[in-house]
Amino acid sequence: MVSLVQNPALARALAEKGYETLTPVQTAVLQDSVGENDLLVSAQTGSGKTVAYGLAFASTLLGNEERFGPATEPLALIIAPTRELALQVQRELIWLYGPAGARIASCVGGMDVRREARALEMGAHIVVGTPGRLRDHLERGRLDISKLKVVVLDEADEMLDLGFKEDLELILDASPKERRTMLFSATLPREIVRLAKQYQRDAIRIDTIDQSQPHGDIEYRALRVAPNEIDHAVVNVLRYFDQPATLVFCSTRESVRRLHASLQERGFEVVALSGELSQGERMHALQALRDGRARVCVATDVAARGLDLPDLGLVVHADLPTGPAILLHRSGRTGRAGRKGISALLVPYTNRSKALRLISAAGVDAYWTAAPSADEVRAKDQERLLEKAMVSEPASEEDMALATELLTKRTPEEIAAALIRLHRSRLPSPEDLFDPGQQQDRGARDAKPRRQDSPRSERSDRSDRDAPRGERPPRAPRDASDGQWPTSGPGSENGRVERPQQDMVWFRMSIGHQKNADPKWLLPLICRRGHVTKNEIGAIKIFERDTRFEIVAEAAERFTVALRRGGEEEIRIEPADGAPVGGAGARGPGKKPTRRAGFKPGGAGGKPGFKPGGKPGFKKRERNDG
Numbered sequence: 001m002v003s004l005v006q007n008p009a010l011a012r013a014l015a016e017k018g019y020e021t022l023t024p025v026q027t028a029v030l031q032d033s034v035g036e037n038d039l040l041v042s043a044q045t046g047s048g049k050t051v052a053y054g055l056a057f058a059s060t061l062l063g064n065e066e067r068f069g070p071a072t073e074p075l076a077l078i079i080a081p082t083r084e085l086a087l088q089v090q091r092e093l094i095w096l097y098g099p100a101g102a103r104i105a106s107c108v109g110g111m112d113v114r115r116e117a118r119a120l121e122m123g124a125h126i127v128v129g130t131p132g133r134l135r136d137h138l139e140r141g142r143l144d145i146s147k148l149k150v151v152v153l154d155e156a157d158e159m160l161d162l163g164f165k166e167d168l169e170l171i172l173d174a175s176p177k178e179r180r181t182m183l184f185s186a187t188l189p190r191e192i193v194r195l196a197k198q199y200q201r202d203a204i205r206i207d208t209i210d211q212s213q214p215h216g217d218i219e220y221r222a223l224r225v226a227p228n229e230i231d232h233a234v235v236n237v238l239r240y241f242d243q244p245a246t247l248v249f250c251s252t253r254e255s256v257r258r259l260h261a262s263l264q265e266r267g268f269e270v271v272a273l274s275g276e277l278s279q280g281e282r283m284h285a286l287q288a289l290r291d292g293r294a295r296v297c298v299a300t301d302v303a304a305r306g307l308d309l310p311d312l313g314l315v316v317h318a319d320l321p322t323g324p325a326i327l328l329h330r331s332g333r334t335g336r337a338g339r340k341g342i343s344a345l346l347v348p349y350t351n352r353s354k355a356l357r358l359i360s361a362a363g364v365d366a367y368w369t370a371a372p373s374a375d376e377v378r379a380k381d382q383e384r385l386l387e388k389a390m391v392s393e394p395a396s397e398e399d400m401a402l403a404t405e406l407l408t409k410r411t412p413e414e415i416a417a418a419l420i421r422l423h424r425s426r427l428p429s430p431e432d433l434f435d436p437g438q439q440q441d442r443g444a445r446d447a448k449p450r451r452q453d454s455p456r457s458e459r460s461d462r463s464d465r466d467a468p469r470g471e472r473p474p475r476a477p478r479d480a481s482d483g484q485w486p487t488s489g490p491g492s493e494n495g496r497v498e499r500p501q502q503d504m505v506w507f508r509m510s511i512g513h514q515k516n517a518d519p520k521w522l523l524p525l526i527c528r529r530g531h532v533t534k535n536e537i538g539a540i541k542i543f544e545r546d547t548r549f550e551i552v553a554e555a556a557e558r559f560t561v562a563l564r565r566g567g568e569e570e571i572r573i574e575p576a577d578g579a580p581v582g583g584a585g586a587r588g589p590g591k592k593p594t595r596r597a598g599f600k601p602g603g604a605g606g607k608p609g610f611k612p613g614g615k616p617g618f619k620k621r622e623r624n625d626g
Contacts (some may be wrong), residue, residue: 004030009100023048029056038203039182055149071103071123073147081158083108131167156185220366229347232373232431240372243313251319260309267428273299317345326360372433377430402467501554506576530559
């Protein structure tokens with residue numbers, strides 16, 4: 001496949017780097033049908049996009065020549081969203097275009113502006129930079145893009161997310177109209193497609209992502225945890241999987257500071273990345289990760305953008321992502337270049353439904369298990385000790401002499417026990433965790449009836465309620481009817497969990513946001529009028545003038561019959577195809593709707609579109625005593 005590369009200098013560079021085959025995106029951009037056209041490319045993170053566009057514009061920059069001429073004005077401009085990604089692109093292009101004699105300059109925020117200005121003044125064939133710094137050089141006259149032949153937007157979707165649209169448009173408007181424009185992105189949202197139509201001519205669209213399949217090199221795991229044991233669960237996950245490099249995601253800077261301090265206190269080699277760090281601190285942290293002095297990085301989503309760690313084998317979501325795209329972006333940091341990776345989501349039972357919706361919307365399959373227990377971590381330690389331990393390297397003569405002398409004074413068992421103690425002393429201690437999934441066994445719950453001798457059955461002892469937050473015992477889920485955890489099955493160490501898939505039937509209700517529809521009283525209404533339980537109700541989606549909801553197919557016929565017997569009411573319920581089957585009212589004449597504050601519906605598989613709070617402005621109707 002490397003034979004597709006026509007330029008001899010680039011072919012030599014690939015051979016020296018050890019390339020035997022090209023990735024799908026690299027092969028796609030070298031097809032004869034591409035020619036000198038603009039490109040709009042969607043490819044998964046870690047699929048070799050940098051080398052792909054480096055190969056794609058080689059013919060534009062070099063033509064039939066094997067080497068570049070003297071460096072004057074830039075011929076190619078690559079724009080990346082973050083300084084880390086820009087510097088990574090520069091490193092990749094240096095080895096790829098090194099045999100061709102290319103001079104490659106970088107212009108990124110946080111670096112010495114004067115040094116960049118001198119590099120541009122001396123001349124460069126290719127310039128790589130971030131939008132803000134490139135715009136600054138352009139406006140100050142240091143960057144001349146009048147001779148550009150190629151402009152590449154790398155991770156274009158992230159650049160728009162970060163608010164660089166105005167900078168990108170200014171740079172593209174100032175560049176020659178006859179240039180080639182290439183947009184490379186992990187996803188192609190409407191904003192990217194709109195930008196492509198505005199600045200590209202007859203672009204060829206290349207999509208190497210199978211949208212029906214998740215990233216095949218990433219294994220997703222959803223781990224049950226108690227809400228007050230997130231930090232302890234992170235400890236056990238890190239110890240259980242024991243990867244050379246791990247990225248732990250938190251939602252806020254404060255969460256990063258707290259978790260970083262907690263892991264550091266427990267003996268982990270850990271660094272933190274957040275927006276409050278200076279460029280020097282950030283570079284120091286990244287270098288510690290790359291050279292192996294640190295094995296764990298705790299970061300926010302924004303701070304980790306553009307971060308590339310070749311040995312990253314594990315991504316831990318200490319805080320759940322805010323959406324499916326964020327989940328895929330986070331997880332895409334691992335499983336790169338053909339390596340296997342693990343993406344572990346820590347799911348408190350309070351966020352179980354959110355996690356189910358998130359995983360389903362992202363189109364990935366997850367293994368649902370408990371977070372690794374202390375005993376499982378110790379078992380893994382023992383397994384790793386027996387497999388590789390400290391005897392994998394051949395002993396020197398000095399080592400053998402000392403070992404022989406040691407055997408004269410100690411028994412082999414004593415020496416082995418000392419070796420084990422030494423090995424364990426270097427490892428952070430695992431934590432004892434509570435498994436919320438244990439409460440799923442209804443028989444176990446029924447075997448422990450709640451006390452009836454005090455208000456609210458004395459949910460917990462007063463001493464527990466008054467204890468400091470970190471010292472309180474973990475609390476079990478409120479009730480199994482709020483939706484149960486997926487049950488375990490074969491497929492992993494702790495069992496693969498398949499989310500039960502049920503056929504659903506959509507119904508329509510003739511009330512929406514316009515009349516203050518609220519799930520807090522719509523759900524009891526559906527249950528009461530249709531004679532179904534909340535576990536038989538799926539998604540509830542409220543629109544402006546109506547509401548759509550799902551009923552489990554097995555209960556749909558019973559639901560329909562109950563509606564017909566209910567008589568005509570003010571709020572009609574009918575199948576989503578529009579055929580009326582009867583009515584169901586929130587209230588009879590003169591009755592107010594029932595509203596239960598804080599109601600949290602259950603139901604298999606969660607409820608996409610569910611809005612937990614009531615809509616402000618709920619109006620009471622006047623009583624009609626007729």
